[in-house]
Amino acid sequence: MQAIQKYTLRVFWQKKGNARYTSHLDTQRTVTRALVRSGLPLYYSQGYNPHLKLVFALPVSLYQDALYDVFDVDILEKVDPAVAAAQLGAVMPPDMPVLKAAYPVKKFKELAFASYEISIRTALSPEELQSRFAGEVVVEKKSKKKCAFTDISPMIKELSAEGTEDGALIKCTLSASPDNYLNPKYITEFLGEDISFSHTVRTMLFDEDGKPLE
Amino acid sequence: MNTDRIKHILAEVEKPGRYTGGEYGELIKDKNAVDVRMAFCFPDTYEIGMSNLGVKILRECLNAKPWLWCERCYAPWDDMEKKMRAECIPLYALESGDDIKDFDIVAFTLQYELCYTNTVNMLNLAGIPIYAADRDDSHPLIIAGGACAYNPEPMADFIDIFSIGEGEYALVELAELYRKYKAEGKSKAELLRAAAKIKGMYVPSLYEVSYGDDGKIASFAPKYEDVPAVVEKTFITDMDNVPFPTFHEMPYIDTVHDRMVLEVFRGCIRGCRFCQAGMICRPVREKSPEVLDRQAKELYKNTGYNEISMCSLSISDYSRLTELLEKLLEWTEKEHINLSLPSMRIDSFYGELMEKAMNVRQSGLTFAPEAGTQRLRDVINKNINKEEIMAGCAAAFDRGRTALKLYFMNGLPTETDDDIRGIATLAQEIVDLYYSKKRAKGKGVTVTVSVSCFVPKPFTPFQWMGQDRIEELKRKQLLLKECITTRKIVYNYHDSQVSFLEAVFARGDRRLSAAIAEAVRIGQRFDSWDEFFSFDNWMRVFETVGIDPEFYANRSFDFDELLPWDHIDCGVSKEFLVREAKNALAETTTPDCRTRCSGCGMQNKGCTICKKGGEN
Numbered sequence: 134m135q136a137i138q139k140y141t142l143r144v145f146w147q148k149k150g151n152a153r154y155t156s157h158l159d160t161q162r163t164v165t166r167a168l169v170r171s172g173l174p175l176y177y178s179q180g181y182n183p184h185l186k187l188v189f190a191l192p193v194s195l196y197q198d199a200l201y202d203v204f205d206v207d208i209l210e211k212v213d214p215a216v217a218a219a220q221l222g223a224v225m226p227p228d229m230p231v232l233k234a235a236y237p238v239k240k241f242k243e244l245a246f247a248s249y250e251i252s253i254r255t256a257l258s259p260e261e262l263q264s265r266f267a268g269e270v271v272v273e274k275k276s277k278k279k280c281a282f283t284d285i286s287p288m289i290k291e292l293s294a295e296g297t298e299d300g301a302l303i304k305c306t307l308s309a310s311p312d313n314y315l316n317p318k319y320i321t322e323f324l325g326e327d328i329s330f331s332h333t334v335r336t337m338l339f340d341e342d343g344k345p346l347e
Numbered sequence: 348m349n350t351d352r353i354k355h356i357l358a359e360v361e362k363p364g365r366y367t368g369g370e371y372g373e374l375i376k377d378k379n380a381v382d383v384r385m386a387f388c389f390p391d392t393y394e395i396g397m398s399n400l401g402v403k404i405l406r407e408c409l410n411a412k413p414w415l416w417c418e419r420c421y422a423p424w425d426d427m428e429k430k431m432r433a434e435c436i437p438l439y440a441l442e443s444g445d446d447i448k449d450f451d452i453v454a455f456t457l458q459y460e461l462c463y464t465n466t467v468n469m470l471n472l473a474g475i476p477i478y479a480a481d482r483d484d485s486h487p488l489i490i491a492g493g494a495c496a497y498n499p500e501p502m503a504d505f506i507d508i509f510s511i512g513e514g515e516y517a518l519v520e521l522a523e524l525y526r527k528y529k530a531e532g533k534s535k536a537e538l539l540r541a542a543a544k545i546k547g548m549y550v551p552s553l554y555e556v557s558y559g560d561d562g563k564i565a566s567f568a569p570k571y572e573d574v575p576a577v578v579e580k581t582f583i584t585d586m587d588n589v590p591f592p593t594f595h596e597m598p599y600i601d602t603v604h605d606r607m608v609l610e611v612f613r614g615c616i617r618g619c620r621f622c623q624a625g626m627i628c629r630p631v632r633e634k635s636p637e638v639l640d641r642q643a644k645e646l647y648k649n650t651g652y653n654e655i656s657m658c659s660l661s662i663s664d665y666s667r668l669t670e671l672l673e674k675l676l677e678w679t680e681k682e683h684i685n686l687s688l689p690s691m692r693i694d695s696f697y698g699e700l701m702e703k704a705m706n707v708r709q710s711g712l713t714f715a716p717e718a719g720t721q722r723l724r725d726v727i728n729k730n731i732n733k734e735e736i737m738a739g740c741a742a743a744f745d746r747g748r749t750a751l752k753l754y755f756m757n758g759l760p761t762e763t764d765d766d767i768r769g770i771a772t773l774a775q776e777i778v779d780l781y782y783s784k785k786r787a788k789g790k791g792v793t794v795t796v797s798v799s800c801f802v803p804k805p806f807t808p809f810q811w812m813g814q815d816r817i818e819e820l821k822r823k824q825l826l827l828k829e830c831i832t833t834r835k836i837v838y839n840y841h842d843s844q845v846s847f848l849e850a851v852f853a854r855g856d857r858r859l860s861a862a863i864a865e866a867v868r869i870g871q872r873f874d875s876w877d878e879f880f881s882f883d884n885w886m887r888v889f890e891t892v893g894i895d896p897e898f899y900a901n902r903s904f905d906f907d908e909l910l911p912w913d914h915i916d917c918g919v920s921k922e923f924l925v926r927e928a929k930n931a932l933a934e935t936t937t938p939d940c941r942t943r944c945s946g947c948g949m950q951n952k953g954c955t956i957c958k959k960g961g962e963n
Contacts, residue, residue: 151369169651
């Protein structure tokens with residue numbers, strides 16, 4: 134069978150507001166349907182169960198916002214990315230707006246860091262917070278296979294805190310490479326009982342050169 | 348909606364996506380620019396409510412009016428309810444986030460008897476007095492409709508107005524009346540009196556009931572002369588032109604029926620004697636394949652779904668099914684859209700086209716013989732014989748199907764132990780049929796036998812027949828279990844206690860409102876969910892309020908008894924139902940409407956089938 138000519142289109146979008154309550158599985162389904170609605174010339178796998186080729190760079194966890202999120206989708210024609218972005222943007226849910234579309238510059242595996250803003254309700258001062266993260270930061274890190282106490286400080290590239298009305302805003306840049314990903318939830322978990330409510334917003338994804346992932 | 352007020356709660360409940368709204372396709376209007384604000388409440392979870400086509404259709408009709416905004420509201424799961432109560436957050440609508448108690452009209456759809464507690468609980472959670480008599484002009488108008496509204500009596504004390512029948516136009520008419528009366532500053536009492544004159548609107552507070560010493564209803568009559576003694580259902584006559592929503596909210600989270608739904612026709616030609624839908628949805632009214640094809644294309648463009656489900660009571664009875672499937676297959680195949688054809692009759696034409704149309708990925712098929720012996724199938728008027736069942740199964744096996752699911756009922760009127768054994772025999776013969784055929788090596792067959800308990804429903808020929816007692820239903824369930832000797836047959840059966848409660852409310856009168864209120868008070872809700880159903884609690888409730896539930900569920904009513912729903916006219920005449928009940932007892936079948944008109948009462952009320960040639 135002759136191979137079908139296809140192209141990968143990269144879509145930059147946001148997941149925020151009420152969309153933060155949508156799990157990754159539900160997000161995939163929501164985006165798939167929006168892609169179908171957009172009328173873009175989508176590529177379907179040629180097997181028994183045809184489906185889109187859709188890959189997300191780094192899905193945020195439930196309850197987290199992403200102001201910079203990325204997915205790749207395979208299409209059959211080389212469309213104008215600006216037109217594609219407009220077409221898709223018109224049919225995405227209101228809390229999942231499209232920022233732009235482009236043809237990929239970097240591969241997803243070149244993703245290196247992600248920056249976050251974590252607002253917390255706490256009695257701790259920004260200085261106290263920062264000093265907590267000065268030395269080793271040991272958390273109980275869970276993976277599918279094991280659960281172990283790990284010092285995550287090498288995975289924290291930057292971290293600063295500033296005071297807010299009812300607590301603090303932690304700004305941090307964490308490792309996000311495929312083999313060394315640090316979920317920002319460990320930052321709040323580390324603070325444990327000292328905070329009562331937190332909300333995490335991922336602000337950017339960076340490649341190895343420290344540039345926004347394109 | 349703006350979720351700031353509940354943000355901290357949402358992080359602590361299961362499936363927070365149920366409570367936020369904000370989906371693609373959500374309809375937002377300027378609340379200051381509309382005259383009437385309405386909340387359509389579904390007394391079950393978001394996932395179930397969002398799957399309901401009826402609610403989508405009605406909201407489409409209502410929202411077509413620029414002066415009205417009809418929003419959505421679903422029953423919060425108990426984790427969310429507890430948090431809302433703890434923080435004094437009343438029930439709110441998903442679009443605006445505004446409190447339900449501040450709406451003009453609050454509508455409930457009653458799809459199932461076991462959602463009555465949820466309905467009343469939602470009123471309570473909204474901060475609205477549950478009893479209609481305790482509400483004044485400052486409270487919203489509470490209305491209800493849906494299949495269960497055909498016997499509205501158990502909910503009579505809570506609801507201001509019931510809409511009987513199909514509400515596409517009737518609800519808009521009611522909303523128009525509300526708008527006019529609101530502008531004129533008229534009272535709720537005046538509104539109710541005027542609403543009772545709209546066809547299909549039943550205002551329970553305008554009727555007086557008295558009971559005899561035997562507990563039966565002695566009289567039921569309107570309190571005023573200008574209030575109709577009998578409320579006639581409303582229904583649509585021109586299906587092709589009735590508004591149909593092809594653009595609607597797309598849920599973020601997975602719902603029960605997360606696919607395109609195409610309503611092919613309403614009504615049923617069959618006349619199975621246990622089936623309420625088959626009676627109350629008469630006459631049969633079909634949409635044309637052209638309209639359906641156009642609606643399917645619009646739905647696909649607007650939703651991006653990859654499956655179309657064809658909705659009807661019996662899809663193989665659609666007179667232009669081949670034409671419709673051909674039209675759809677022209678474009679759905681290349682768009683990777685699956686078609687699904689639920690509710691197929693086993694004796695229907697099961698040909699190449701249908702096989703092609705059906706989801707290739709599913710290996711199973713479901714049929715409903717309903718009873719295990721020919722005698723009992725004749726009693727219920729299923730109009731299917733053994734040869735047809737076997738031929739249907741053979742056709743399915745020949746096309747590579749290896750899993751069949753068969754629906755039966757136990758506790759049907761006149762049922763004997765032989766009828767129960769007949770279910771096992773029939774299932775075994777189907778298994779044997781599979782092994783008598785040439786088949787792929789190593790592939791076994793699974794025949795699933797799913798048995799529900801018969802519940803007598805209003806407006807069916809079986810409405811007078813008492814339900815088997817719980818112990819008897821259980822004995823029959825175990826008898827069938829003993830009769831099944833192979834593991835090729837998988838046997839499931841329903842909880843007879845749940846079916847008992849269903850029967851109580853299906854045939855109940857307005858004295859049951861007290862039981863519902865008491866059940867809500869002690870914390871019963873989501874009764875249709877195993878997690879929450881409690882038979883013991885319900886028995887305590889009936890004891891507290893002094894009601895004998897067996898009076899409603901298990902007692903056989905006399906043909907001349909005044910029934911709690913006799914003031915509702917569902918179109919089909921009582922004479923016809925009596926005739927059919929007697930035919931059942933005589934084991935005489937009645938042919939389907941296309942073969943011969945059975946004079947059900949719809950002949951002069953818009954039935955197109957008998958006009959087309961059946962004798963009348």
